[in-house]
Amino acid sequence: MHQNQNNNTNKLHIPVLLSEVLAQLSPQAGDSYLDLTAGYGGHASEVLAATGQPEQAVLVDRDENAVTVLRQKFGNGPTIMQTDFLTASRQLLEQGRTFDLILADLGVSSPHLNEAQRGFTISQDGPLDMRMDQTQALTAADVVNTYDEAQLADILARYGEEPKARAIARRIVEHRPYQTTTQLAEVVEAAWPGRSRVHPATRTFQAIRIAVNDELGLLERSLPLWVELLKPGGRLAVITFHSLEDRIVKKFLKELTGNRYDAVLHDLTHRPITASPQELVFNPRSRSAKLRAAVKIKIERER
Numbered sequence: 001m002h003q004n005q006n007n008n009t010n011k012l013h014i015p016v017l018l019s020e021v022l023a024q025l026s027p028q029a030g031d032s033y034l035d036l037t038a039g040y041g042g043h044a045s046e047v048l049a050a051t052g053q054p055e056q057a058v059l060v061d062r063d064e065n066a067v068t069v070l071r072q073k074f075g076n077g078p079t080i081m082q083t084d085f086l087t088a089s090r091q092l093l094e095q096g097r098t099f100d101l102i103l104a105d106l107g108v109s110s111p112h113l114n115e116a117q118r119g120f121t122i123s124q125d126g127p128l129d130m131r132m133d134q135t136q137a138l139t140a141a142d143v144v145n146t147y148d149e150a151q152l153a154d155i156l157a158r159y160g161e162e163p164k165a166r167a168i169a170r171r172i173v174e175h176r177p178y179q180t181t182t183q184l185a186e187v188v189e190a191a192w193p194g195r196s197r198v199h200p201a202t203r204t205f206q207a208i209r210i211a212v213n214d215e216l217g218l219l220e221r222s223l224p225l226w227v228e229l230l231k232p233g234g235r236l237a238v239i240t241f242h243s244l245e246d247r248i249v250k251k252f253l254k255e256l257t258g259n260r261y262d263a264v265l266h267d268l269t270h271r272p273i274t275a276s277p278q279e280l281v282f283n284p285r286s287r288s289a290k291l292r293a294a295v296k297i298k299i300e301r302e303r
Contacts, residue, residue, distance in 0.1 A: 015042025016286040017239060020273050021103060022046055024237050024293035031100040032056040033078075034092070034229060036085035036222075039066050041073045043103055051101075054078045058097070060088040062133040084133060086218045089225040098231045105239040106219065107289065108132070108209070116181075120209060122199050125182040130205075130212045140208050144184060145177045159216070159244065160207030167191050168204060181205075206242065216244060223252045227264060232298040235268070239291050246272060246290050253294055265294040 015021075021043055027033070027050035035044045038059035048054050054077030061067050067082040074080070081088050085104060108120060115121075119129030119140055128141035143155070149169045156165035168191050172178075175187045185201040192200035210216060226236055240246040250272075257267040272290035279286050 014283045014285075015039075015046075016105065016107060016283060016289045017273065017275060017279070017291050018043060018046060020291055021237055021239070022050070024268055024273070024291065025101045025103065025235050027051050027101055029053075030056075032098075032231075033058075033101045034097075034099040034103070035059045036088065036102065036104040036226070037061060037106065038070055038080075039063075039105065040069050043105060044070075044074070044078075047101065047103070048074075048078070058088075058092065058099075060085055064134050084218055086222045086225070089222050089229060093225060093228055097229065098234070099229055100231055100234045102226055102230060102234065102236045103239075104222075104226070104237075106215070106245055107239065107241045107285070119181055120205070122181060122185045122201050122205055125180050128178055128181060128184060130209045132213050136213075138212055140184075140212050141178065143208055143211055144172055149173045155211045156204055156207045158207070159210040160203035161243070162203040162207060164191050210244075216248065219245060219248055220252075223249070227256065227296065230296040232296055234296045235293060236265075236296070237291060237293040239289055240272075241288050241290075246292075249292050253292060257294060263297060266297055268293040268295055 025047065027047045029050070029052050031051040031053065033044070033047050033051055033056065035057070038044050038061045041059070044057070044059055048057055051057070054074060057078035058081065059070050059074065059078050060081045060083065061070065062082065062084045064082065067080060070080050116124035116126035117129070119126045128139065128144060130140035131138070144152070147155070152172055153165045153169035156162040156168055162168060168188055171187050171191055172184070178184050185199070188201035188204045189199070230236055238249050240249055253265065253267055256264040269292050272292050275283070275286035275289055
């Protein structure tokens, strides 16, 4: 992607729940910061403006285009890593790094959704790709063209919570092969006759995207590492965009918080924070965003 295209992409992406994230992380001068899904730097810009310590920051993203923008935007200040957040977390732990502030915004950024060639969107015709990390081998085309009917039905039910998972999986297999998003969307849409406010293929596309990128698996394996990467008194904020992710984060926080002797974290949010009516007007993608945050208890107790 050319530089001017990157700049345009950057303008298109509005960070969700920005003021709420800043309120929960409460960045202070000198704080170290780890952004595990830095995207186009919307949250990072504001946090680093408050900490004044870009050299103490690590910005992670698995997307090549996003990393290019981050390097243009922040220069040689923060460390920028192009990898998934699980790999980055493991590498940082091996290096003995810890942070005052950690943020993970699990949403797919607007440029990903809006660029037809990335294959995330139903509304534009593009290749069946859906990879967040474009160096990865597995694509959406591989999933829909090679997985058997039972595997597809399981993915649609588990990751898309699709009530017609079996019927749609059968239709997908019957109409193979697929090259484009439009071809897949039309086959899925036929399983849902009648008019609908939301495109009938939305759940299917979500499910395939989660499977391609192993989103839930990465999250489950990463959460314990994020707690290890936090300094005592450090704050963790996680933004989710669908119930499956939020359930994982909620369950994890519940296991480590509470009024008991072995609690590791103190829950800052108790129930998820959602977008204000004002934000919903100018940033409709924020409607499904949920923010949960916790602080690491300072006294390390023997176990």
